[in-house]
Amino acid sequence: MKALKLSLMMIGSLWAGSIYANDLTGTWLQIDDKTGSSKAVIEIRKDSNDSYIGKIVKVTPRPGYTPQKTCNKCPAPYTNQAILGMDVLTGLKHIDGTNNYDKGKVIDPLAGKIYDAKVRLAANGKRLTLRGYMGVSALGRSQTWIRQE
Numbered sequence: 126m127k128a129l130k131l132s133l134m135m136i137g138s139l140w141a142g143s144i145y146a147n148d149l150t151g152t153w154l155q156i157d158d159k160t161g162s163s164k165a166v167i168e169i170r171k172d173s174n175d176s177y178i179g180k181i182v183k184v185t186p187r188p189g190y191t192p193q194k195t196c197n198k199c200p201a202p203y204t205n206q207a208i209l210g211m212d213v214l215t216g217l218k219h220i221d222g223t224n225n226y227d228k229g230k231v232i233d234p235l236a237g238k239i240y241d242a243k244v245r246l247a248a249n250g251k252r253l254t255l256r257g258y259m260g261v262s263a264l265g266r267s268q269t270w271i272r273q274e
Contacts, residue, residue: 166182242258251271
């Protein structure tokens, strides 16, 4: 009986992990690649074109840091747009048969720059690595985002 319970629990946990296996939708905690502290909470959703879009739903307070309210150095259509509620990740497409996504764009609202973006989702679906770059991926930066449940 104990063996059966253990087997059912293992199957259940494997199934639960596979729910997220290829799905970016949900809420993610953005971790700053320079400081290791959280920056924002991003909600990722899928649009009608099967692309993924990420919107800032919360700016995470950090000691000694006054959050910037608007994207004042950003190009149109982001110029002077409020950071809270801004779509910072757009156009991301899933690569069939993988945990990878590419062809996206990500904006850094603090620097006002737009980068090409690609994402690798961890096998358990609980972490993603977002790579922002210009031209060549090797010349970019990566951030880790942690799924919020």
